Amino acid sequence: MGFNEFLSSIFGNKSTRDMKEIKPWVEKIKAAYPEIEKLDNDALRAKTEELKKYIRESATDERAKVEELRKGIDHVLQMSKNAMFVNHAEVEGMMEKVYGRMVSVDAGEIFQCITVPRPVDEALQRHSLNVALLNGIMGQWLGLDEKDIRSLILTGVLHDIGKTKIPEEILNAPRKLTPEEFEVMKRHPLYSFELLGDDISEDVRYAVRWHHEKLDGKGYPDGLKAESISYFARITTISDIYDAMLSARSYKKEKIPFDVLQWFVTEGSKGIDQNLLNIFIKNMVKVYKQQQVIMSDGREGCVEYIPLNDMDHPIVSVGEEVRQVDEDWYCVHMV
Numbered sequence: 001m002g003f004n005e006f007l008s009s010i011f012g013n014k015s016t017r018d019m020k021e022i023k024p025w026v027e028k029i030k031a032a033y034p035e036i037e038k039l040d041n042d043a044l045r046a047k048t049e050e051l052k053k054y055i056r057e058s059a060t061d062e063r064a065k066v067e068e069l070r071k072g073i074d075h076v077l078q079m080s081k082n083a084m085f086v087n088h089a090e091v092e093g094m095m096e097k098v099y100g101r102m103v104s105v106d107a108g109e110i111f112q113c114i115t116v117p118r119p120v121d122e123a124l125q126r127h128s129l130n131v132a133l134l135n136g137i138m139g140q141w142l143g144l145d146e147k148d149i150r151s152l153i154l155t156g157v158l159h160d161i162g163k164t165k166i167p168e169e170i171l172n173a174p175r176k177l178t179p180e181e182f183e184v185m186k187r188h189p190l191y192s193f194e195l196l197g198d199d200i201s202e203d204v205r206y207a208v209r210w211h212h213e214k215l216d217g218k219g220y221p222d223g224l225k226a227e228s229i230s231y232f233a234r235i236t237t238i239s240d241i242y243d244a245m246l247s248a249r250s251y252k253k254e255k256i257p258f259d260v261l262q263w264f265v266t267e268g269s270k271g272i273d274q275n276l277l278n279i280f281i282k283n284m285v286k287v288y289k290q291q292q293v294i295m296s297d298g299r300e301g302c303v304e305y306i307p308l309n310d311m312d313h314p315i316v317s318v319g320e321e322v323r324q325v326d327e328d329w330y331c332v333h334m335v
Contacts, residue, residue: 069097073132073157074125081164085197095154098129102136102153124163124171127243132156134239138276141283142235155207155236158200162191186212186220207232211240214271234273238280241268256331257288262312285311292335296328300335 072094080086135156139149163171166188170181177185193209210233213219215226245263248254255263261281269277291303293316304322305315313325325331 065101069094069101069129070125072097073128076157077124077128077161077164080161080195083195085199086158086161086195088197088199091154091158091200094157095132095150098132098153098157099136099150102133123247124160127247128157128160130156130243130246131159131236131239134243135236137283138235138239138280141279142276148232151201151203151207152232152235154200155204155211155232156239158192158196158204159208159211159236159240160188160192161195161208162188162193165191165195190221203230203232206230207236209233211236213237215273216271218271234276237272238277241272242280256293256333257284258306258314258325258331259312261285261306262310265311281308281311288314293331294333294335296330296332301331 076086076091076094079090132153133156135152136149139152144152166185170177170184173181189209189212193205196205196208207230210219210222210224210229213222213224213229213233214237215229215234217223217225242260242264245255245260246257261284264272264277264281285306285308289303289306293301293303295301295316295318299318301316301318303314304317307313307315314331315322315324316331323329
């Protein structure tokens with residue numbers, strides 16, 4: 001049995017095309033393959049089942065690690081509800097855990113976690129975790145040093161902590177907010193800023209305060225224009241919007257990544273740093289190429305190509321069939 005055939009017996013017959021998705025496992029299997037090749041059929045079947053079991057258990061372990069991070073962020077958020085300031089040691093510890101997770105896996109694995117559907121009652125914790133991860137990945141794509149990447153991750157963890165001071169009937173309203181309610185919601189960056197206190201670095205504190213500012217001066221809470229908005233805040237704006245649009249609310253459906261990327265290009269780019277947005281989109285296209293998707297006809301497909309001028313209509317293959325997404329045949333969700 002050849003190496004690719006052996007991979008197919010474990011991952012399915014698209015394994016050679018989906019190398020990116022299974023890369024962490026492929027490298028481990030490659031190391032053991034010379035010995036595997038010597039096995040007879042019975043021993044090979046047993047080894048295949050053993051590897052399948054190992055991979056299933058490892059995937060469960062990955063999900064458990066992400067859940068542990070979510071619970072850690074939930075603890076930080078809950079502690080801040082009745083506090084004047086966040087616990088500096090706790091939030092720094094949380095940042096280190098997220099940083100450790102981010103550098104231990106590749107971007108594809110992280111984005112698989114980000115696109116997992118989230119329960120409404122976990123929306124704030126998961127959003128904070130996802131923005132922290134997105135910020136960290138953006139820092140890597142931008143070639144920032146380790147200190148700055150850590151600051152970006154901490155900004156993501158804390159960027160919405162002020163929402164713990166917003167009345168729950170507004171925060172979890174099962175509909176779009178009224179203009180009056182939205183004015184209350186717009187205070188959350190100021191509440192976050194106050195909660196952080198002087199123990200958190202200024203770079204992080206002001207990125208948290210300004211992540212809803214827009215370059216054209218139409219953001220909040222301070223109505224700043226381009227030159228006044230910090231670099232970290234501009235990065236966090238992109239991460240925040242991207243993850244918010246992926247998530248479902250009681251009054252709106254979640255979007256899939258291709259739709260969000262296209263929205264950024266056609267509608268959502270106003271007031272956002274274009275250089276940063278271009279870097280984000282360019283790298284996201286690389287991440288989602290070869291991603292597995294469930295199509296509207298129930299079949300599982302693989303993203304082969306994402307046109308930069310038409311990102312919500314990627315080219316998808318299902319078996320031997322390759323076609324472009326359209327109104328009648330579209331991606332329902334990521335696998």
